Amino acid sequence: MTVEIICVGTELLLGNIVNTNAAFLAEQCAGLGLECYYQTVVGDNAARLSLCLQTAMDRSDVILLSGGLGPTEDDLTKETVARLCGRELLLHEPSRKAIQEYFERRGIELTDNNWKQAMLPEGCIVMENHNGTAPGVILETEKSKIVLLPGPPGELVPMFRESVAPYLAGLTEKVICSQTVKLCGVGESKAEMMIRDLIDTQTNPTIATYAKTGEVHIRVTASAQDSKACGKLIKPVVKELKNRFQNLIYSTEEDATLEKVVVDLLRANDLTVTCAESCTGGLLAGRLVNVPGVSDVLKFSVITYSNKAKRKLLGLRKPMLQKYGAVSPQTAEEMSRGAAALAKADVAVAITGLAGPDGDGEEKPVGLVYIAVNVKGNVTVEEYHFSGNRSKIRESAVSAALVLLRSCVLEYFSEITFGKKK
Amino acid sequence: MTVEIICVGTELLLGNIVNTNAAFLAEQCAGLGLECYYQTVVGDNAARLSLCLQTAMDRSDVILLSGGLGPTEDDLTKETVARLCGRELLLHEPSRKAIQEYFERRGIELTDNNWKQAMLPEGCIVMENHNGTAPGVILETEKSKIVLLPGPPGELVPMFRESVAPYLAGLTEKVICSQTVKLCGVGESKAEMMIRDLIDTQTNPTIATYAKTGEVHIRVTASAQDSKACGKLIKPVVKELKNRFQNLIYSTEEDATLEKVVVDLLRANDLTVTCAESCTGGLLAGRLVNVPGVSDVLKFSVITYSNKAKRKLLGLRKPMLQKYGAVSPQTAEEMSRGAAALAKADVAVAITGLAGPDGDGEEKPVGLVYIAVNVKGNVTVEEYHFSGNRSKIRESAVSAALVLLRSCVLEYFSEITFGKKK
Numbered sequence: 091m092t093v094e095i096i097c098v099g100t101e102l103l104l105g106n107i108v109n110t111n112a113a114f115l116a117e118q119c120a121g122l123g124l125e126c127y128y129q130t131v132v133g134d135n136a137a138r139l140s141l142c143l144q145t146a147m148d149r150s151d152v153i154l155l156s157g158g159l160g161p162t163e164d165d166l167t168k169e170t171v172a173r174l175c176g177r178e179l180l181l182h183e184p185s186r187k188a189i190q191e192y193f194e195r196r197g198i199e200l201t202d203n204n205w206k207q208a209m210l211p212e213g214c215i216v217m218e219n220h221n222g223t224a225p226g227v228i229l230e231t232e233k234s235k236i237v238l239l240p241g242p243p244g245e246l247v248p249m250f251r252e253s254v255a256p257y258l259a260g261l262t263e264k265v266i267c268s269q270t271v272k273l274c275g276v277g278e279s280k281a282e283m284m285i286r287d288l289i290d291t292q293t294n295p296t297i298a299t300y301a302k303t304g305e306v307h308i309r310v311t312a313s314a315q316d317s318k319a320c321g322k323l324i325k326p327v328v329k330e331l332k333n334r335f336q337n338l339i340y341s342t343e344e345d346a347t348l349e350k351v352v353v354d355l356l357r358a359n360d361l362t363v364t365c366a367e368s369c370t371g372g373l374l375a376g377r378l379v380n381v382p383g384v385s386d387v388l389k390f391s392v393i394t395y396s397n398k399a400k401r402k403l404l405g406l407r408k409p410m411l412q413k414y415g416a417v418s419p420q421t422a423e424e425m426s427r428g429a430a431a432l433a434k435a436d437v438a439v440a441i442t443g444l445a446g447p448d449g450d451g452e453e454k455p456v457g458l459v460y461i462a463v464n465v466k467g468n469v470t471v472e473e474y475h476f477s478g479n480r481s482k483i484r485e486s487a488v489s490a491a492l493v494l495l496r497s498c499v500l501e502y503f504s505e506i507t508f509g510k511k512k
Numbered sequence: 513m514t515v516e517i518i519c520v521g522t523e524l525l526l527g528n529i530v531n532t533n534a535a536f537l538a539e540q541c542a543g544l545g546l547e548c549y550y551q552t553v554v555g556d557n558a559a560r561l562s563l564c565l566q567t568a569m570d571r572s573d574v575i576l577l578s579g580g581l582g583p584t585e586d587d588l589t590k591e592t593v594a595r596l597c598g599r600e601l602l603l604h605e606p607s608r609k610a611i612q613e614y615f616e617r618r619g620i621e622l623t624d625n626n627w628k629q630a631m632l633p634e635g636c637i638v639m640e641n642h643n644g645t646a647p648g649v650i651l652e653t654e655k656s657k658i659v660l661l662p663g664p665p666g667e668l669v670p671m672f673r674e675s676v677a678p679y680l681a682g683l684t685e686k687v688i689c690s691q692t693v694k695l696c697g698v699g700e701s702k703a704e705m706m707i708r709d710l711i712d713t714q715t716n717p718t719i720a721t722y723a724k725t726g727e728v729h730i731r732v733t734a735s736a737q738d739s740k741a742c743g744k745l746i747k748p749v750v751k752e753l754k755n756r757f758q759n760l761i762y763s764t765e766e767d768a769t770l771e772k773v774v775v776d777l778l779r780a781n782d783l784t785v786t787c788a789e790s791c792t793g794g795l796l797a798g799r800l801v802n803v804p805g806v807s808d809v810l811k812f813s814v815i816t817y818s819n820k821a822k823r824k825l826l827g828l829r830k831p832m833l834q835k836y837g838a839v840s841p842q843t844a845e846e847m848s849r850g851a852a853a854l855a856k857a858d859v860a861v862a863i864t865g866l867a868g869p870d871g872d873g874e875e876k877p878v879g880l881v882y883i884a885v886n887v888k889g890n891v892t893v894e895e896y897h898f899s900g901n902r903s904k905i906r907e908s909a910v911s912a913a914l915v916l917l918r919s920c921v922l923e924y925f926s927e928i929t930f931g932k933k934k
Binding site: 102103104105106107108109110112113114115116117118119120126127128129130131132133135138142145244300365367369370371372373374375376378379380382384385388389390391392393394395396398399402403433446447448478479480481484 | 525527530532534536537538540541542548550551552553554555564567787792794795796800801806810812813814815817855868869870900903
C-alpha cells in the first residue's frame with residue numbers, strides 16, 4: 091500500500107518553521123510497512139491544494155494531510171478536501187460539544203469562527219483531539235483514504251498514535267509490528283558489519299539500521315496475521331541481536347532515551363552523579379535534567395570554563411595545568427576527582443576539549459576532547475576526535491560522555507560481581 | 513518570479529532526517545522576494561524524480577534541487593536533469609582537478625566512482641564546492657532555470673550564499689535587499705500592534721514579523737534598481753523601528769544571536785558572569801558557551817538542582833528554603849547573590865522553577881519559573897508562567913533569562929549615566 095504526505099501551511103513555504111511533521115509521519119509510515127514516494131508542501135490556497143490533492147489521489151492509496159484545520163478564514167484544508175470529494179460539511183454535535191467544553195474549562199470566551207471546527211464532511215470518520223480543538227478526519231473515497239490531521243505537532247503526534255496508526259494497520263489483511271533495538275558506543279557501519287549476514291538474508295522480519303548522534307537504532311519489522319504472530323517472528327531476531335551486541339544495547343523500549351537509561355541505571359544502583367564541564371558548558375547536565383525525577387541522582391554540577399575555576403572549585407594544581415594544559419587526559423582525570431569530592435557524589439563525569447572555531451594556539455587540534463568518568467575513585471579517561479562545527483563537536487562530546495558513563499558504571503558492577511572490587 | 517524546491521533523498525522519505533534544507537532554501541528565497549508555492553520531497557528514483565521535475569518546469573521559473581549529487585549509483589539527480597533537458601554529461605576538468613586535490617590533501621585514496629562528480633551537463637554554470645567534492649550546477653533552459661545543490665547542509669548553505677543568491681538576484685531587473693531587526697522581551701502580537709500602521713501601509717519596502725522562541729524578528733525587504741537604492745528605502749523604516757522599539761531591539765545584524773549580543777555587552781563593559789541553574793540544568797550556560805571566546809566573561813557556572821546544593825554551594829539558609837520553597841522569588845534572589853559571591857563574578861543569573869511533568873506537590877503550577885539577575889549587588893527578580901512540555905518550558909526559561917540579563921545590564925549602565933549609582 092502506498093502513502094503520500096501533504097503538509098499545508100504558508101509558514102512552511104516561507105521557511106519560518108522546519109517541517110518536523112513530515113519527518114514524523116514518514117518515519118511512522120515506514121514503521122507500519124507503508125511505501126511513501128512523495129511528500130509535498132503547499133500553502134493555504136484552495137486552488138493549489140486541490141491540484142496537489144488530485145495528483146496524490148491519482149497515484150497513492152492513502153493521503154496524509156497536516157495543517158489548515160484551524161478556525162480562521164485561512165484554514166481551508168477540510169473545505170478543499172470536502173469539495174474535491176463532493177461531500178457536504180455538516181455540524182458534528184459531539185465535536186461542537188467538545189469545543190464548547192474545551193473553552194469553558196479554560197474560561198476563554200468562544201468566538202463565532204470556533205464553530206467552523208465542528209463542521210465535518212458527511213460520512214467521515216471523526217478522530218477526537220485531546221490536545222486542541224480541531225478534530226481529525228478520515229475520508230474514504232473510491233480512489234483513496236484521505237486523513238486530515240491538525241498542524242501543531244503537540245496535537246498531530248498523539249492523534250496519529252491513538253487513531254491513525256491503528257486505522258492504517260487495519261487497512262491491510264496483515265498486521266505490521268516493529269521493535270527498535272538501541273545501541274550506543276558503536277558506529278553505524280561497524281554495527282551493520284556485525285549483522286551483515288542477518289541483513290542480507292532478511293525477508294520477514296526486515297532489519298534496518300538508523301544512525302543518530304552517538305547512537306545506532308536497529309528496527310526489526312515483521313508482518314503477520316496478528317500482533318502475536320508478529321511477536322513470534324520478531325523475538326528470535328531481537329534475541330540474536332542481543333547476543334551479538336551485548337552491552338552495546340542500551341534499550342529495546344520505544345520511548346527510552348540514552349539519558350533516561352543512564353539516570354535509571356544510576357538510580358537502580360543508588361549512585362549519585364555530578365559533572366564538571368568545560369567545552370560542553372552545561373549541555374551534559376542539561377541532557378541529564380531532560381529526565382523527570384533526575385533530582386534523585388543529580389544534586390549539583392559545575393561548569394568550570396576557565397583554569398581558575400578548575401583550580402578553585404575542583405582543586406586542580408597550577409603546575410599540573412601548566413605542564414599538561416587544560417585539554418589533556420591528566421586535567422580530565424583531576425577534574426573528575428575534584429568534582430566527585432566537591433559534590434560528594436559517587437560518580438563524576440569531566441569533559442575538557444577544544445570546540446573551536448579556534449585552536450588553543452598550540453599543537454592541539456579543534457575537535458580534541460578528553461572525557462573522564464570517576465566511579466567511586468576508579469577513573470577511566472578516553473580521548474576523542476570529533477569533527478564538524480562548534481555546536482556539532484559539543485553535541486558529539488555530550489553523547490560520548492553519556493555512553494562512557496554508562497559503560498563505566500556497568501563495568502564497575504560487573505567487576506564487583508567477579509570479586510575484584512568491593 | 514516563482515521558485516520551487518525539490519529535495520531528493522530516500523532518507524527524507526523514510527523520516528530518518530528532518531528537512532532543514534527546505535526550510536533554509538525557502539527562507540532565503542522569501543528574503544530574495546521570490547514567490548515559492550510548492551516544496552516536494554522525492555526519493556533517489558529516476559522515473560519519479562523526472563515526473564516531479566516535469567511538473568515543476570511547467571509551473572515555476574526557478575527550480576532548486578538538493579541532494580543526489582554524490583558519487584554512488586544511487587545518486588542520480590544530475591543524470592536525470594541532464595536527460596530531461598537533452599544535455600550530455602561531459603568531464604569538467606577544473607572540477608576533476610578540485611576533486612583530486614581534495615582527496616590528496618586528506619590523504620584518502622580516490623575510488624573510480626568519485627570521477628562521476630566531475631561529469632557535468634554541457635553548457636551549465638558550475639558552482640565550486642569549498643566544503644565537499646560535488647560541484648553545484650545551474651542549467652538554463654527555455655522554460656526554467658534549474659539549480660542543483662549538494663544535500664549535506666554544510667555544503668548546501670555556503671554554496672547557496674556564495675553562488676546561488678547572487679545568481680538569483682541577477683535574474684530580475686531589480687535588486688532585492690533586506691535587513692532584519694531582532695527584538696527580545698516582547699511577544700509577536702504586541703510587536704505587530706506597535707507597528708500595525710506601518711504594516712498596513714507597506715508597499716516597498718515590505719515589513720514582516722517572525723516569531724522565534726523568546727524573540728521576534730522583523731524583516732524589512734526593499735526592491736530597487738541597485739543595492740544602494742534598496743538601502744535608501746530600508747534606512748528610514750529601520751530608523752522608525754528603532755524609534756518605536758528602542759531597547760527591545762537587540763541587534764540589526766544578520767548573524768547576531770541573542771547570546772552573542774549578551775556576551776558582547778558583558779565584554780564591552782568588562783563584566784564577568786556566572787549562572788546558578790535549577791530547572792534549566794545547565795542549558796543557560798550552554799547557550800552562553802555557544803559563543804566563541806565566551807571565556808573572557810564566563811569563568812564558571814553551577815547547576816544547583818537539589819536544596820542541599822543550593823545551601824552548600826550558594827550559601828542559602830535552610831529556614832529560608834523551608835519558609836518560601838525552592839521555587840520562590842526569595843530563593844531566586846539568594847541564589848543569584850550566592851552565585852556572584854562564589855564565582856566572584858560581577859553579574860549572576862539564577863533560575864529556579866517547575867519544568868514538570870509533575871508539580872511540587874504543593875500549590876505551585878508546572879511552568880512557574882523565577883529568574884533573578886544580580887548586577888553588582890542590584891538584584892531584579894521576575895516571575896514567569898511558561899506552557900508546553902518539560903523541554904519547551906526549559907527552553908523558554910533560558911531565552912527569558914538572556915532577555916532579563918540583557919535588560920538588567922543595560923538598565924544598570926543607564927542608571928549610572930543618570931548618576932543614580934556609581
